[in-house]
Amino acid sequence: MIRLEKRPEPSKLWSWATPPLAVILTMIAGGLMFAALGKDPVAAIRTIFWDPIFGEFAFYYRGQLLVKAGPLILIAIGLSLGFRAGIWNIGAEGQYIIGAICGAAVGLAFYPWESFIVFPLMVIAGAIGGLLWAMIPGLLKVKFNTNEILVSLLLVYVAEFILASMALGALRNPDGSGFPGSRNFRSYPAAFNDEIIAGTGMHWGVAAAFIAVIFAYVLLARHQLGFQIKLAGQAPRAARFGGVNPVRLVLFCLGISGALAGLAGLFEVTGPAGQINIDFNVGYGFTAIIVAFLGRLHPVGILLAGLLLALTYIGGEAAQSALGLPAAAIQAFQGMLLFFLLAVDVLTNFRVRFGAGEAA
Amino acid sequence: MKRRSLLAAGVAALALATGGAMADGHEKVKAGFIYVGPIGDGGWNYQHDQGRLAVEAHFGDKVETIYQESVPEGADAERAITQMALQGADIIFTTSFGYMDPTNAVAAKFPDVKFEHATGYKREHPNVATYDARFYEGRAVIGHIAGHMTETNKIGYIASFPIPEVIQGINSAYLHAAKVNPDVEMVVTWVYTWFDPAKEADAARAMISQGVDVIMQHTDSTAPQAAAQEAIAAGERVFTFGQASDMSAFAPKPRIASIIDDWSPYYIKRVGQVIDGTWEQSASWGGMPEGEVVIGEITDEVPAEVKAEAEAMIAAITDGSYHPFTGPINKQDGTPWLAEGEVAEDGELLGMSFYVEGITSEIPN
Numbered sequence: 001m002i003r004l005e006k007r008p009e010p011s012k013l014w015s016w017a018t019p020p021l022a023v024i025l026t027m028i029a030g031g032l033m034f035a036a037l038g039k040d041p042v043a044a045i046r047t048i049f050w051d052p053i054f055g056e057f058a059f060y061y062r063g064q065l066l067v068k069a070g071p072l073i074l075i076a077i078g079l080s081l082g083f084r085a086g087i088w089n090i091g092a093e094g095q096y097i098i099g100a101i102c103g104a105a106v107g108l109a110f111y112p113w114e115s116f117i118v119f120p121l122m123v124i125a126g127a128i129g130g131l132l133w134a135m136i137p138g139l140l141k142v143k144f145n146t147n148e149i150l151v152s153l154l155l156v157y158v159a160e161f162i163l164a165s166m167a168l169g170a171l172r173n174p175d176g177s178g179f180p181g182s183r184n185f186r187s188y189p190a191a192f193n194d195e196i197i198a199g200t201g202m203h204w205g206v207a208a209a210f211i212a213v214i215f216a217y218v219l220l221a222r223h224q225l226g227f228q229i230k231l232a233g234q235a236p237r238a239a240r241f242g243g244v245n246p247v248r249l250v251l252f253c254l255g256i257s258g259a260l261a262g263l264a265g266l267f268e269v270t271g272p273a274g275q276i277n278i279d280f281n282v283g284y285g286f287t288a289i290i291v292a293f294l295g296r297l298h299p300v301g302i303l304l305a306g307l308l309l310a311l312t313y314i315g316g317e318a319a320q321s322a323l324g325l326p327a328a329a330i331q332a333f334q335g336m337l338l339f340f341l342l343a344v345d346v347l348t349n350f351r352v353r354f355g356a357g358e359a360a
Numbered sequence: 361m362k363r364r365s366l367l368a369a370g371v372a373a374l375a376l377a378t379g380g381a382m383a384d385g386h387e388k389v390k391a392g393f394i395y396v397g398p399i400g401d402g403g404w405n406y407q408h409d410q411g412r413l414a415v416e417a418h419f420g421d422k423v424e425t426i427y428q429e430s431v432p433e434g435a436d437a438e439r440a441i442t443q444m445a446l447q448g449a450d451i452i453f454t455t456s457f458g459y460m461d462p463t464n465a466v467a468a469k470f471p472d473v474k475f476e477h478a479t480g481y482k483r484e485h486p487n488v489a490t491y492d493a494r495f496y497e498g499r500a501v502i503g504h505i506a507g508h509m510t511e512t513n514k515i516g517y518i519a520s521f522p523i524p525e526v527i528q529g530i531n532s533a534y535l536h537a538a539k540v541n542p543d544v545e546m547v548v549t550w551v552y553t554w555f556d557p558a559k560e561a562d563a564a565r566a567m568i569s570q571g572v573d574v575i576m577q578h579t580d581s582t583a584p585q586a587a588a589q590e591a592i593a594a595g596e597r598v599f600t601f602g603q604a605s606d607m608s609a610f611a612p613k614p615r616i617a618s619i620i621d622d623w624s625p626y627y628i629k630r631v632g633q634v635i636d637g638t639w640e641q642s643a644s645w646g647g648m649p650e651g652e653v654v655i656g657e658i659t660d661e662v663p664a665e666v667k668a669e670a671e672a673m674i675a676a677i678t679d680g681s682y683h684p685f686t687g688p689i690n691k692q693d694g695t696p697w698l699a700e701g702e703v704a705e706d707g708e709l710l711g712m713s714f715y716v717e718g719i720t721s722e723i724p725n
Contacts, residue, residue: 057443057446057447060442060446064439067435067439068439164552164724165724168522168724179481179523179524180521180522180523184461186461186465268435272435272438273434273435274435274461274465275461277433277434277458278521278552279432279433279434279458279552279553280434282432282434282435282436314439317428317431317436317439317440317443318443320427320428320429321392321426321427321428321440321443321444321447322426322447324426324427326398326429327398327428327429327430328398
């Protein structure tokens with residue numbers, strides 16, 4: 001008989017060991033699935049996990065890993081602060097969209113003015129756009145005690161409609177002969193978020209993500225506000241007695257996560273995506289929630305989790321075209337990763353006991 | 361050493377290294393296909409994949425094909441296309457409108473790889489060609505059938521994105537429905553997706569509950585067909601048309617006919633040209649005469665005389681004696697567009713951003 005016994009406090013060892021264990025279990029279970037589909041499981045796992053980093057075309061894929069991981073990390077860092085404090089911003093996707101729209105709108109308003117000031121203004125507008133969008137659930141929560149999970153989530157759909165209307169209306173490329181979509185920022189150098197070093201995938205959004213990781217780390221480890229965030233999450237009553245202002249904390253956590261999501265959107269629309277279009281958003285805001293938890297809400301963990309998830313995307317795509325794996329198999333594989341991570345998490349909080357219970 | 365220098369020079373260097381691969385290495389021509397949805401959608405992507413299989417069947421050992429499905433339009437598309445070029449594809453077909461800018465961006469980096477973009481208009485580099493099919497020819501035929509079949513005089517249209525290709529279809533279907541039934545009303549529902557079975561089914565159900573009894577779609581799944589089937593089971597009278605693929609599983613009703621995209625002739629032709637080394641940039645727009653737009657079996661739910669008229673129209677479009685956009689046609693606001701007997705120019709159709717007179721709703725803006 002196997003029993004689970006609650007640990008007095010989460011195991012330090014297991015909280016570090018479970019993510020790699022989950023990855024190994026995913027490789028085994030995924031390998032079995034690939035074998036069942038009639039593909040060589042070793043080749044499939046190697047294509048997904050090894051080739052993008054060390055394979056023949058790694059010089060291209062490594063950069064793409066950064067491109068894919070950048071927005072995930074940037075958004076997840078913001079979300080993790082709120083999650084730690086028990087403030088649940090589920091609508092980062094919407095803040096990402098609004099940030100992209102606001103930033104792009106500022107850039108397009110200046111078109112075709114070539115000045116170094118254009119891009120910084122767009123960055124600021126992107127951050128403000130995301131911040132304001134996140135302030136809606138924030139203010140509703142502090143004024144009327146609404147549930148920020150619902151409000152922020154539902155605002156994603158509102159943002160998507162605004163995006164569609166912008167792509168078809170106000171921001172539509174006047175030279176695009178009626179097709180939806182804004183001008184492409186590639187053809188407007190002053191507003192284009194180019195790679196900082198060509199061929200590396202390192203654009204300003206990736207740089208911003210790394211900076212955000214460092215700031216979050218310092219904030220949580222050294223700053224009073226970081227302490228308040230952790231306290232509010234772990235012991236809300238104690239936090240209140242300890243002088244934490246809950247209104248300020250809600251607005252700060254939602255604001256910072258909104259601003260970072262808005263920045264991610266701005267960097268994406270001016271760089272890899274290139275233009276505002278109806279289907280500009282591809283779910284980074286939702287995937288970032290997974291990244292935040294996969295990274296245990298720890299800045300360094302989020303950095304690694306973002307890179308790992310990006311790897312499964314990039315490697316998964318490569319496996320599709322190189323090995324002819326169906327897209328659904330790759331999605332199932334990614335699902336397995338999350339499943340196993342949550343499943344083995346049990347080891348962090350519980351001790352596994354074999355044999356009959358002692359005088360149970 | 362080689363790796364290091366490649367790293368330094370980035371993708372452009374590799375493009376040179378792999379671009380000429382056909383000359384220096386592999387004998388088989390490698391053709392890549394990028395799909396916007398799953399190949400099992402039973403519609404648009406399924407038909408493109410049928411085209412890919414036709415290429416394999418036609419050339420046998422001379423070609424190898426690779427594909428990637430469900431590639432989102434936007435930033436991810438650029439990587440997927442680059443990936444295929446890196447893997448040594450000689451020709452890459454990108455089969456959705458939203459791949460237009462990514463296709464051109466990748467083409468700039470791989471001058472020796474041929475790129476074929478479906479339904480777009482940008483050919484920024486000599487190695488980019490575009491191709492499309494005159495779906496509006498098929499719309500004319502099913503519009504004609506729909507005008508006869510509706511009893512409520514409401515024809516529903518599940519529209520994806522307000523781009524010229526879709527607007528052409530709505531106009532063509534309406535013109536030919538109104539020709540046989542002047543009281544007909546076009547109910548257009550915009551779903552802003554190419555493939556989303558849930559949204560498509562919702563749109564179909566909503567329109568049926570508004571009294572629509574004939575549904576057309578410009579989306580890729582069979583969900584509207586299934587929704588109509590449910591409605592029939594509940595005692596409603598509803599008809600649909602297969603879209604992109606025959607969707608014959610839903611015949612004889614609700615599916616009473618279909619517009620089939622047959623990409624095989626074009627794919628075989630273009631891959632053959634890569635094999636022969638005669639590939640050149642072009643903008644292809646084939647239709648019924650080229651066999652790219654085909655009307656699937658018209659079922660017996662359609663009265664025989666209507667079916668005969670539809671077949672006559674197919675014959676006339678195929679031999680070139682009839683163009684679905686032949687004047688007199690006014691724009692929605694009443695201003696004249698085509699004079700009596702005048703035929704629309706391709707350029708005008710490719711940029712079409714207005715409804716014709718008689719459609720009461722507005723194009724979202």
